[in-house]
Amino acid sequence: MILNITKKTVNYIMAVVLVAGLAAGIKAQGTLKQDFQFYMDGKIGGELIKKGNYSVIIPEAEQGKIEIKVGKKVITAPFTKKANANEANSNQMTYRDNGDGTLSVSTLTPKGRKYTLVLSNDVATK
Numbered sequence: 001m002i003l004n005i006t007k008k009t010v011n012y013i014m015a016v017v018l019v020a021g022l023a024a025g026i027k028a029q030g031t032l033k034q035d036f037q038f039y040m041d042g043k044i045g046g047e048l049i050k051k052g053n054y055s056v057i058i059p060e061a062e063q064g065k066i067e068i069k070v071g072k073k074v075i076t077a078p079f080t081k082k083a084n085a086n087e088a089n090s091n092q093m094t095y096r097d098n099g100d101g102t103l104s105v106s107t108l109t110p111k112g113r114k115y116t117l118v119l120s121n122d123v124a125t126k
Helices: 007-030
Strands: 031-038 042-044 047-049 052-059 063-070 073-083 092-097 103-109 115-119
Touching (some): 047 063
Antiparallel strands (some): 042 047, 052 063, 063 073, 073 115, 092 103
């Protein structure tokens, strides 16, 4: 069986392979999606996140913005990564007392990672 492949077909196949390879490379270095269970209500910036399960999108960078989808909104919060000596055995978070009866999420540590995300008080909602 002889295949009759034209130069145009070969170029098309090569372009598809190139785009797929680039997309895989971007995805590999892009973000981490981690599910967190919030055990208490807590603010991230001015937005209250009720206790429950949420997906958190974390960029693979030393600084950036996490994204948390809350209903139809996406809450973003600036973070700075702080290195840890060991991998976290579970998802962890710390809260800060705001002094007015509310709490704010201060840090998030994803399971299996050797870093903690220190959250800023500033936040923007998409």
